[in-house]
Amino acid sequence: MSAEAPRPAAKTIHPNFSSGPCQKRPGWSLQALEGAVLGRSHRSKEGKAKLRQVIDLTREILSIPDNYRIGIVPGSDTGAVEMALWGLLGPQGVDVFAWESFGSDWVNDIVQELELEDRRVFEAAYGQLPDLSQADPARDIVFTWNGTTSGVRVPNGNWIADDRAGLTICDATSAAFAMDLPWSKLDVTTWSWQKVLGGEGAHGMIVLSPRAIERLTDHVPPWPMPKLYRMVAKGLVSEGLFVGETINTPSLLAVEDAIDGLIWARDIGGLPALKTRCQANYKSAAEWVSRTEWCDFLADREDIRSETSICLKIVDPKLASNPELQAEVASAVAARLAEEKVALDVGAYRTAPPGFRFWGGATVETADLALALDWLNWAYHEARKAVLA
Template sequence: MTANTKPATRPGNPNFSSGPCAKRPGWTLDGLKDAPLGRSHRAKIGKAKLAAAIDKTREILQVPADYRIGIVPASDTGAVEMALWSLLGARPVDMLAWESFGSGWVTDVIKQLKLDARKLEAGYGELPDLASVDFSHDVVFTWNGTTSGVRVPDADWIPADREGLVICDATSAAFAQKLDFAKLDVVTFSWQKVLGGEAAHGVLILGPRAVERLESYTPAWPLPKIFRMTKGGKLNEGIFKGETINTPSMLCVEDYIDALDWAASVGGLDGLCGRADANAKVLADWAAKTPWVDFLAADPAIRSNTSVCLKIVDPAVTALDEKAQAAFAKAIVSALDAEGVAYDIGSYRDAPAGLRIWCGATVEAGDLAKLTPWLDWAFEAEKAKLATA
């Protein structure tokens, strides 16, 4: 194949967006035929569906029996905000950030809540010094940095005898990376990521220590209704049994149940993690033999297996100024979009210029293998334009 010859085969599914993500293999609208549309979520059937979603989440994610699981408004953002505004303020806070969303939580805590917080930050592609975290403080961190392609390698850096709470935004990690719940007091995610569910709903998981904080501490600021998790000083247990704070979409809940059933059919958590690992390996093997591209995260131990972030390292491109490099990367993205080969694979708007390709469990490794020659084709086509400019 010459540099400018289009590859002969295309991915069967070109949806490589990092959120909302690809639907599960074989998904059809027919899988949602049992959704109780036009019914109240507080009716018996609505409550049963919500409870089923919670129970299946516990089973697939292997959430301990004494942890509560609630379906909450506004995607992962809503779940994180509920935790920050309801739980923080009782002690100092260590905020860890190495990408856009973690930096957003820093803004919330320091500029909005105006708390005594310490920032531990790192640039895109790196992690902060985890050994320097003070666990006498509350700690907020993102397990998998969706916009940087960097994840924590494990939870070994979190002590079992910590004094503060550990609040973990796990939205691009849940269902693709094993979370050590014993080290995490709060876990949040949205099902639109690894399971490819429909957007707008979040999941909030509270451990016993977080519940104790809620029942013993009242923040100094007023809480909007959708943030309130207690009644009369006690946890509102209904939230964690499917009695949601506001009205959920029963169609989206049905779609989530469908995805959870599929997850069980591919081997549960082990199967999901295995699929994501295999997907990421396709790109890793290609990058290892491709001189024009490299991972944003230099250390393989902290590379994400879901939101794979790549940078263009060809000298002809790196010699360009920052604006021109961004334009080059966007041209590759646009070319693949126009061909119907890959949609939504540009790097996040705040991240360094490059590519971001979703490798979560709903993506097929065969589609990624078919994508890589197209990546090479698009790169060579754009580089040829540089030579004639």
């Protein structure tokens, strides 16, 4: 392997590759928020109309069935998943699949917090996927569609039975607006605004199938339910939640930003166009990896590689057997890229193997990603040379 790589002559226009909050849409500026209903109650006619617009645009762009309910909830995707776990689990056994940090969080909730006795946990290391065929259609299923911190996704929903008796609870935060989600297979689906459309944090989305709504009214959780998780009042579903009457006070500035992102998505061609942009970024990264000796995808199979969360590992023979040395080099590389202002927030997630993570969602320009990866190659060789000197 060559000890050096050329320093790129050009710099990225948009160096933001954080996996959340993510790069704003192309052409975004603060002027996009001028229509925000500021200084008004979110329960005013105008405030509720803005929240309802988010719900309606979401349904339109993602082709969510009319009989599925869509709600805006507190606490980002985490809050939405917790709401589902605390409000729906218990009546049946549950199978939970985990292969990265957030999936492990849901395992912890089910095992340590809710203490569900009838549970089965299927886990895999970073870069791998558990055997999804072990899912039992008689039981509830909890899983992450796209592992943001591992770059590993489920290839499709074929492993979920159409005639299942249990519910599926899907954390889809970095898959929504980037991948096809088979709604007939999903009973609870969650995400946050801060991912594929580059929205602001703190707010989550939850989509419930008719089967999930039925569970809500038929099942009374045996544990105390915090107010923020309650979707039922006096035995009835809180219908206001699904027309823009949020449980707590949302930021109407963040709501306006979400509307801006949704309108952009709709106007460029909806989900097909968003997917095309994500796929172009992934293909660019895959081409770069194919000609880069020291680097590979963290995901060990092509069919499970994320097209939004591009996670890379170091396979340099000089460093491959020394995780501490890998971590030292990776840290130095991320710092150098930030210093050069060409790629920000690209270090691997703190619990993942040493390496790099580049967000490749729809708001990221392919030319910027390609250039950032060339800078990554240069910075890696610089750091490697210094560490091995």
